[in-house]
Amino acid sequence: MxxxxxxxxxxxxxxxxxxxxxxxxxxxxxxxxxxxxxxxxxxxxxxxxxxxxxxxxxxxxxxxxxxxxxxxxxxxxxxxxxxxxxxxxxxxxxxxxxxxxxxAGNALRGRIVTYVLSAAVLLTYCGALAVLDAEENAPGANIVMFWDALWWALTTITTVGYGDHYPITATGRVVAGALMISGIGVLGVVTASVASWLVEHVSAEAAAAIETQEEPLRAEIRSLTAQIENLSAKIESLAEQGSVN
Amino acid sequence: MxxxxxxxxxxxxxxxxxxxxxxxxxxxxxxxxxxxxxxxxxxxxxxxxxxxxxxxxxxxxxxxxxxxxxxxxxxxxxxxxxxxxxxxxxxxxxxxxxxxxxxAGNALRGRIVTYVLSAAVLLTYCGALAVLDAEENAPGANIVMFWDALWWALTTITTVGYGDHYPITATGRVVAGALMISGIGVLGVVTASVASWLVEHVSAEAAAAIETQEEPLRAEIRSLTAQIENLSAKIESLAEQGSVN
Amino acid sequence: MxxxxxxxxxxxxxxxxxxxxxxxxxxxxxxxxxxxxxxxxxxxxxxxxxxxxxxxxxxxxxxxxxxxxxxxxxxxxxxxxxxxxxxxxxxxxxxxxxxxxxxAGNALRGRIVTYVLSAAVLLTYCGALAVLDAEENAPGANIVMFWDALWWALTTITTVGYGDHYPITATGRVVAGALMISGIGVLGVVTASVASWLVEHVSAEAAAAIETQEEPLRAEIRSLTAQIENLSAKIESLAEQGSVN
Amino acid sequence: MxxxxxxxxxxxxxxxxxxxxxxxxxxxxxxxxxxxxxxxxxxxxxxxxxxxxxxxxxxxxxxxxxxxxxxxxxxxxxxxxxxxxxxxxxxxxxxxxxxxxxxAGNALRGRIVTYVLSAAVLLTYCGALAVLDAEENAPGANIVMFWDALWWALTTITTVGYGDHYPITATGRVVAGALMISGIGVLGVVTASVASWLVEHVSAEAAAAIETQEEPLRAEIRSLTAQIENLSAKIESLAEQGSVN
Known part of the structure; x- marks a missing residue:
């Protein structure tokens, strides 16, 4: 296996x-x-x-x-x-x-955004749990209730960081680091998705512009085909004339 | 109906x-x-x-x-x-x-930016109102005046988060969460719009480059047309010669 | 005039x-x-x-x-x-x-970045001055020295917001708001410039790819031209034969 | 030399x-x-x-x-x-x-991301060292242990800024400024890389669309070639007839 x-x-x-x-x-x-x-x-x-x-x-x-x-x-x-x-x-x-x-068989961007946002929600919850587990029995800690831990996780992943609650133990700070880095990642993906959506629409316009640009080229080739068909007919009749002669 | x-x-x-x-x-x-x-x-x-x-x-x-x-x-x-x-x-x-x-019938990007910024202003004001409503009668709260609530909402939606004022009630924290997430959204849209604007200008240059690239193709097709016209004339005269013969 | x-x-x-x-x-x-x-x-x-x-x-x-x-x-x-x-x-x-x-006659992106960064430096200095002017005589204010004001302006425009210093007067908070919004703008322009630079390089590769795609088209047109020249020569000789006949 | x-x-x-x-x-x-x-x-x-x-x-x-x-x-x-x-x-x-x-000979984007992330890690460590060196002997400082300095550096470079630890000396604040600006840079590069990756995939689709657009053009040129070959064969036979005559 x-x-x-x-x-x-x-x-x-x-x-x-x-x-x-x-x-x-x-x-x-x-x-x-x-x-x-x-x-x-x-x-x-x-x-x-x-x-x-x-x-x-x-x-x-x-x-x-x-x-x-x-x-x-x-x-x-x-x-x-x-x-x-x-x-x-x-x-x-x-x-x-x-x-x-x-x-689900969604489009690339939608899939990434959903994935990252789900991961952010999961991470906020698990980060709150993990930090509470680390802090709740530490002397002098200020995150001792789950509700506070969840609030702290939210202020951390959004990089707001009021400082009304913050970890003081080693484990708590490692968890905080993970949340902060995730926060930067989430911000990156959200921004990038909006940017890509905007660029795509600009890009669609650019594709339409290329389409327009190629129109005369096509017209020319079409007239070329017509001319050759014409020529072909003429030669055909010439050949017939030749055989008659 | x-x-x-x-x-x-x-x-x-x-x-x-x-x-x-x-x-x-x-x-x-x-x-x-x-x-x-x-x-x-x-x-x-x-x-x-x-x-x-x-x-x-x-x-x-x-x-x-x-x-x-x-x-x-x-x-x-x-x-x-x-x-x-x-x-x-x-x-x-x-x-x-x-x-x-x-x-108004503006362009896509301008419309999005105006929309998001208006929503951000509305959200900051409503967030300040809602947080004040939730906090002003809570014991130990530090957001008890509208002016402070507005200031707090601004520091939250911009993700600055000084921590001189922060909500302590459940409702206040939910409002804060909404403001933080909106802040990330606003940041994303601002960044994305600048990025898209820059890319569009780069993309315009790329379109011009494609135009340039296709120039020889067109020249070749044009010379092809000329040659065929030439050929056509020659066959025409040949046909006339043939009928004379 | x-x-x-x-x-x-x-x-x-x-x-x-x-x-x-x-x-x-x-x-x-x-x-x-x-x-x-x-x-x-x-x-x-x-x-x-x-x-x-x-x-x-x-x-x-x-x-x-x-x-x-x-x-x-x-x-x-x-x-x-x-x-x-x-x-x-x-x-x-x-x-x-x-x-x-x-x-200076730089490229678009370089010009925008320099402009925004210069404006950010100027804004940080002026924001520090303005906040100090507003706060230094307010009772209970914690920004009373220029050095602190400059430090505060820096933590604000970068959206870090430690909260060790923060404005308490109306004017000071309006200045703070301007700095926060500028900070979001600066972040947007920096990100967008990097993104646009990366996309431009990807776009250059895409242009090269289009070039490659069009190669067979051109080859075909070139062979078409050769064939017609060939045909033309043949008809020429046919015409000469015809006149000899 | x-x-x-x-x-x-x-x-x-x-x-x-x-x-x-x-x-x-x-x-x-x-x-x-x-x-x-x-x-x-x-x-x-x-x-x-x-x-x-x-x-x-x-x-x-x-x-x-x-x-x-x-x-x-x-x-x-x-x-x-x-x-x-x-x-x-x-x-x-x-x-x-x-x-x-x-x-290593990686792709452009991967190389930039690795470079920036390595620089961020190095900067966080060196920033923690430098701030500790500046602060540890200053009266009233709150960053006096390496572990706290590292934690502070992390909250600064991610622009979270709890405010539980912050520098008070001139050197410490200069170091903090460098970390904040790097943080904005890191955020910019992360976002830009995701955006560029997304745009590249959109751009690949656009290239495919151009390919599709050009398909009729190619078909027409192919039929043109076939027609001319046909014409050529006819003239060939005509020429042979002519010589026989």
Whole structure:
């Protein structure tokens, strides 16, 4: 079995695992749970983790060059092994957007915009979760409620940055960095799409102009064809005359 | 009667209702009114609300598939039913910009830029109103005067975000989110318009280059025509010779 | 004399008056002056003001339709009459950039970028001056030194907005608004120029592609020409044969 | 020897000197060193400084017009002579990015994006170092740890600007200004690249459209060729008839 086939088979199961992880992780981070509840959610998260580990091991075994795959996918190992990078498992959900899109057959630009905006919404939510997870137990932190975390994520991804809430832990700042960079990306895609739309319409006008330019050329070739047809007829009659003679 | 005809008929009345609502709402939010004054403004706002509700009911009745229209326009119901979403009724004024534009027959880019900038100004004003409405009675809020609200709206839509004023209520933050996203949109349209303008001029040069490129092609076809005319004349004389013979 | 001739004549004198005003205004705002020094600077500023007023009167007198010119240039009157709008007289210096540019004959994009960047630098400096003028005597203001004002202007025009310094007076906030909007404009022009440069290079490749596409067309026409020449020669010989016969 | 040859010879040695300077400078700024350690690092930094001075002198001596080179490169002298501008020596590392790129032969857009992103990362790190160097001993400063400096640099280059940390010294603010302007540049390049990519695909479609437009033209020319071949054959047979006659 190749990696590609394996990927096709486990695409949906892994998206489901990521969704389950998202819900369990959200509940664990947002709600104030007692130890029993928290432990049962840890079991659920553990199961999704096992699913991701199983996928990792299969991918490693199916790789054409295992050593090479191991080193080019070292970040996958880090996400699975380090508890601090746990929220990054949610990146698997970006695949979900891709899957949903495959069903729709829109135009290039529309597809990109939808994709980026969906990713921005997902990122804002996951960023809020991840920052809350990192900050809520840090002494002196000012992001301790989910509602504040979501507000902070929004001000960050739009690069507004009021500064009424900001992360103070290392993990929180890494998450913030990811959101800021995404924000620049989103801005870039939005601007680029408008620009491309405007240029396309200008380009359509340019194409019409070229069409107009070529009109005389075509007329000339058409008259040329007519002239040759005329000439052909004349020679035909000449030939007949010749045979008569 | 179809929905389209109804829309055309009530377009101006609804814009007027939205304008009346804007003025009454502005006065109610900004000014410190006594109970009698506030009550009389509530009556005015109530009348505009009835106009919007009447429009909603007519649209629902005139819809080809009422159930489908109901679900695809669920947000219209929410705006009318929930007092919290009251400021969103001002969105009707965006129609006003569209109506004003219809009279002018400008070029595509100019029209888009004017439209977006007008919308940005309207949005800043309405955002300031809505945030003030949400914040002015919240304990611990720092946006309690209209002037501060307007300043805050400006720093938000330009994504500057000093953080000297910021919303703390849920409604205020939703309004802030709308302003931030609009800010990114405005930035995108401004940039895209400049880019498109620059590209158009480059594109004009490219069109001129194509024109130049095609010049030899045309010259060749022209010489071809001349040659064939020449040939034709020669055959003509040959034919005459033939008949003489 | 027409308005255009008058404009050409007074262009340089008015730029000089604006420069003198800039220096005098800068000294007055930045330095802590005693009353005698401040009074002598007021005289200098007064003289430049008289120059601007004289220009305004001449323009009004030379206008084809004075009433129309008066209303379409109502902002000029406001700038001259209202002391609060004094810093806007520095806008005349933008003309200076235009004059300097006229000497250079660069390409379109380079010219726009230089123009916008010069305007941004001028605007940052003038914005800092104007905000300092408005804020330095306001109670509770946090922009009271020129160095802070310049720093604030920079964080504002780049839309960073730390919030360590921010205006609290009406004039200061209007200046801030102008700087923010300029910042969005600068960002737009920078982005658009890079985009246009990239697109131009892509477009050059596209033009080369069209060139390649048309190559077979040309080859075909060339072979057509050869064939007809061939045919022509054949008929020529046929005609000679005919005459011999 | 010309300046160009000298540049080629010393390119790698100078990049090494800049790297050594980067490491020594990083350690000196970040770590709390005792006097002996600090002194030994000063020696290392002094050696790299001598290398830069030697390069400066050679460039001056090899210049075609030494006086002109001196004045057009006055900033190089300032960087070497003023201790305050010390961090700017790290700009030499930008050359490193260029060198690394020369080995790869990617497409224009990819090359620009990689270059700008590498420069942004380098700038964020160097900006954090430089600001920490300027601020860490200033009274009342709020950037006194490297981790905070890096976080501040990130919020600045992305134009988020929370305002939880900000520079208060002159050098720190100059560094901040450089980071803000770079941030605008990075945003511009990212947006422009996406826009150019989108436009290129639209442009490819336009090229395909032109191709389609020219199809009838080609068909006509093809039929013209066929007709002339036909005519030619007829005349050929006529000529043979003629000779037989």
């Amino acid at each position: 190749t990696q590609e086939r394996w990927k096709n088979i486990v695409e949906w199961p892994l998206v489901c695992a990521a969704l389950v992880f998202l819900v369990a992780y959200s509940v664990q981070v947002i709600a104030n749970l007692n130890d029993t509840q928290s432990a049962s959610l840890d079991v659920v998260i553990g199961i999704t983790w096992i699913a991701f580990v199983a996928d990792y091991i299969m991918m490693l075994l199916l790789a054409r060059s295992r050593l090479r795959w191991f080193f080019t996918n070292i970040h996958e190992l880090a996400i699975l092994a380090l508890p601090m990078l746990r929220p990054l498992r949610l990146l698997r959900l970006v695949t979900l957007i891709r899957v949903l899109h495959r069903t | 179809t929905q389209e005809r109804w829309k055309n008929i009530v377009e101006w009345p609804l814009v007027c209702a939205a304008l009346v609502f804007l003025v009454a709402y502005s006065v109610q939010v900004i000014a410190n009114l006594n109970d009698t004054q506030s009550a009389s403004l509530d009556v005015v706002i109530g009348i505009t609300w009835i106009a919007f509700v009447a429009d909603y009911i007519m649209m629902l009745l005139l819809a080809r598939s009422r159930l489908r229209w109901f679900f695809t326009n669920i947000h219209e119901l929410a705006i009318l039913a929930l007092p919290m979403l009251r400021p969103l009724r001002l969105l009707r004024l965006v129609t006003l910009i569209r109506v004003l534009h219809r009279t | 027409t308005q255009e001739r008058w404009k050409n004549i007074v262009e340089w004198p008015l730029v000089c008056a604006a420069l003198v005003f800039l220096v005098a205004y800068s000294v007055q705002v930045i330095a802590n002056l005693n009353d005698t020094q401040s009074a002598s600077l007021d005289v200098v500023i007064g003289i430049t003001w008289i120059a601007f007023v004289a220009d305004y009167i001449m323009m009004l007198l030379l206008a084809r339709s004075r009433l129309r010119w008066f209303f379409t240039n109502i902002h000029e009157l406001a700038i001259l009459a209202l002391p609060m709008l004094r810093p806007l007289r520095l806008l005349r210096l933008v003309t200076l950039i235009r004059v300097l540019h006229r000497t | 010309t300046q160009e040859r000298w540049k080629n010879i010393v390119e790698w040695p100078l990049v090494c000197a800049a790297l050594v300077f980067l490491v020594a400078y990083s350690v000196q700024v970040i770590a709390n060193l005792n006097d002996t350690q600090s002194a030994s690092l000063d020696v290392v930094i002094g050696i790299t400084w001598i290398a830069f001075v030697a390069d400066y002198i050679m460039m001056l001596l090899l210049a075609r017009s030494r006086l002109r080179w001196f004045f057009t490169n006055i900033h190089e002298l300032a960087i070497l002579a003023l201790p305050m501008l010390r961090p700017l020596r790290l700009l030499r590392l930008v050359t490193l990015i260029r060198v690394l790129h020369r080995t």
